[in-house]
Amino acid sequence: MAKRIDVIEDVKKKYVRMALETGNYTSIARKAGISRETLRNWIKLYEDEVRDVMETEGSTSLSDNPTKEELQKKYEQAMILLGEKELEVAMLKNVIKKNEFL
Incomplete structure (x- = not known):
């Protein structure tokens, strides 16, 4: 049962992070x-807790009136994360293909 609670807390933290970032x-x-x-x-x-994680990852939340530089930095961070996720998906697809042939 503790595992389910952890999953629920992780989902809550994900939405908290999204709210803080946007x-x-x-x-x-x-x-x-x-x-x-x-x-x-x-x-x-x-x-x-979420801000601590964001800080260690180098991610920040937007201010109430973000500057162009702030928005550019957030965009660049998002593009880096997107690239990492695309690479992760490609690697997982490759693993799935390899496992299909076994």
């Missing part, structure tokens, strides 16, 4: 299928 709580709450108040409660619970 600053758009309403959109993220809608995407998660929860109320904005519930998202705010999750942020109160997990904000410090």
Whole structure:
């Protein structure tokens, strides 16, 4: 049962991170299928932990009025992450192909 709780907490933290990175709580709450108040409660619970993870990864949240440079930096970070994920998907597809022939 503890494993299920960990998965649920991981999902909550994912939405907290998305909210912190974008600053758009309403959109993220809608995407998660929860109320904005519930998202705010999750942020109160997990904000410090999520920000620590973001900081170690070099990711930051947007300010209320982001500058062009801030937006450019976020875009570049997103492109790097996208490239990493595309590489990961390609590697997993390769593993699946190899396992199909075994």
